[in-house]
Structure formats: C-alpha cells, structure tokens
Amino acid sequence: MDDYGTKNGNIPLIRLENIGMIYKIGDISYEVLKGINMTIEKGEFVSIMGASGSGKSTLMNILGCLDKPTSGSYFLEGRDVSGLTSDELAEIRNKKIGFVFQGFNLIQRLSILENVMLPLYYAGLHSKDSEKMALSSLKLVDLYDKGNKFPNQISGGEQQRVAIARAIVNDAPIIMADEPTGNLDSVRGADVMKFFKKINEEKGATIILVSHDKNVANYGRRLITVKDGIIISSDTIDAGV
Numbered sequence: 001m002d003d004y005g006t007k008n009g010n011i012p013l014i015r016l017e018n019i020g021m022i023y024k025i026g027d028i029s030y031e032v033l034k035g036i037n038m039t040i041e042k043g044e045f046v047s048i049m050g051a052s053g054s055g056k057s058t059l060m061n062i063l064g065c066l067d068k069p070t071s072g073s074y075f076l077e078g079r080d081v082s083g084l085t086s087d088e089l090a091e092i093r094n095k096k097i098g099f100v101f102q103g104f105n106l107i108q109r110l111s112i113l114e115n116v117m118l119p120l121y122y123a124g125l126h127s128k129d130s131e132k133m134a135l136s137s138l139k140l141v142d143l144y145d146k147g148n149k150f151p152n153q154i155s156g157g158e159q160q161r162v163a164i165a166r167a168i169v170n171d172a173p174i175i176m177a178d179e180p181t182g183n184l185d186s187v188r189g190a191d192v193m194k195f196f197k198k199i200n201e202e203k204g205a206t207i208i209l210v211s212h213d214k215n216v217a218n219y220g221r222r223l224i225t226v227k228d229g230i231i232i233s234s235d236t237i238d239a240g241v
C-alpha cells in the first residue's frame, strides 16, 4: 500500500483507511465511525446494511464528499480527498457522484425534464445538449414520455426513477443511494431497484446503496455490514436478483 491507496499497482475507485467520525454536541463526543477500512472497485454494486444508528448514513455522507471525516484517509480514484476544502469537495460531487435519497427531493415547480436537467445547469451546461442528455436519462428509466409532467402528477415510484435519471444525467461514475426505496411499497421498490441494476450493468456506474431491506440489498453484488461504527463483514452476494 502506498500513499495513493494503491494495491498491487491498481488504483481502486474508492479506498477508505481507518476513517473515524466523532460528532460533538456540547461537551459530549459521539464516536460514530470507529476505523472504517474499505475498498470499492470501479463497476461494483455494493449494498450496505446495519441497524438503525450504526453509522450507515454517516459513512455515505463521507463517501459522497458531503462531509469530512474526523480522522483517516479517503482516496477517490487515488486522490486523497480527506483534506479538501468544501468548494473542492463540491466540485468532485458535481463531476463524480450522483445521489438518490429516500425522499425523492424533486423540485415541485419544475417539470420532470427540468428536474433532470438541473445538475447540468449547475455544471454550467445550458445548451440544447442538456435537454437531449436529460431525455436520454429519462429513457433509461422508462419515463421518456413524462418529461412535461410535474412531480405531483406522477407516482412515488416514478418520482424515484426521475431521481435516478437526475443522478445519472451528467454521467457520474458513482451513484449513491441511501434508502432509495424507503418511501415505496415492495412492488414500487422492486421496480426502482431494477433500474439501479440496469445502470450498473449497462452504463457501468458504480453503485453504493444503503438499505435496511435484505431484498433490496440483494440487488447488489457485495454486501457490507456495519455495526456500531465498524464493518463486521463484506461478502459476495451469490445470486443477484
């Protein structure tokens, strides 16, 4: 292992070394992550499970460059990002990471198409191309014909598929999802998971998913289990769904 997180000459997409996270509230410190070591290769579909409060979202926030760890190193494509400024982290997020959260986080006054175009707008793309890119993302989640509707005019499952289209629109190589099916029944949830699988297989996106639902986690190909702020297991999932 050298300074760049390299192992056997290969640079992994993600490498965490001894990541710790301590939250302080007044005089009390809460050690939420206690030395997380993890490697994720490009193209993987990793599911993370663990009890409520075990640190999954805290870990995802660090992986997604939304938060900085208290200690340890985070190498993203070989670059140590643990010491970057908030602006530098924001730039990495815009280029490299698409997010899908439990609440669909769509903007109600924008059309479906405009919602999907938003990351491109933030990246400074205003051309006709961005509409084309958004439409091709919507096509991937089978919502090509819903672009003119508004979020309150489509179902919850469809809203989450729009969120997926928005996450992939700028070709982010990493898609992170924290309980993406948490607000959906099992049928709608399965429908949404099908599309994560599709973007992993067809677009080669690396997917990191948090779910408390084993059926959802089983769409991944590796299962990481977190308990009390440490990783207690990392196993290949045999039969993908």
Ligand SMILES: Nc1ncnc2c1ncn2[C@@H]1O[C@H](COP(=O)(O)OP(=O)(O)OP(=O)(O)O)[C@@H](O)[C@H]1O
Residues within 6 Å of the ligand: 023, 024, 025, 030, 032, 050, 051, 052, 053, 054, 055, 056, 057, 058, 059, 212
């Ligand atoms: N900003 C914060 N300040 C203080 N404590 C926090 C903060 N965020 C999270 N925690 C605490 O850290 C622990 C881990 O929280 P986290 O949100 O990572 O859990 P989780 O595994 O995602 O749980 P859930 O399955 O309920 O979403 C919890 O005990 C939580 O109360």
Ligand SMILES: [Mg+2]
Residues within 6 Å of the ligand: 056, 057, 058, 178
């Ligand atoms: Mg959580």
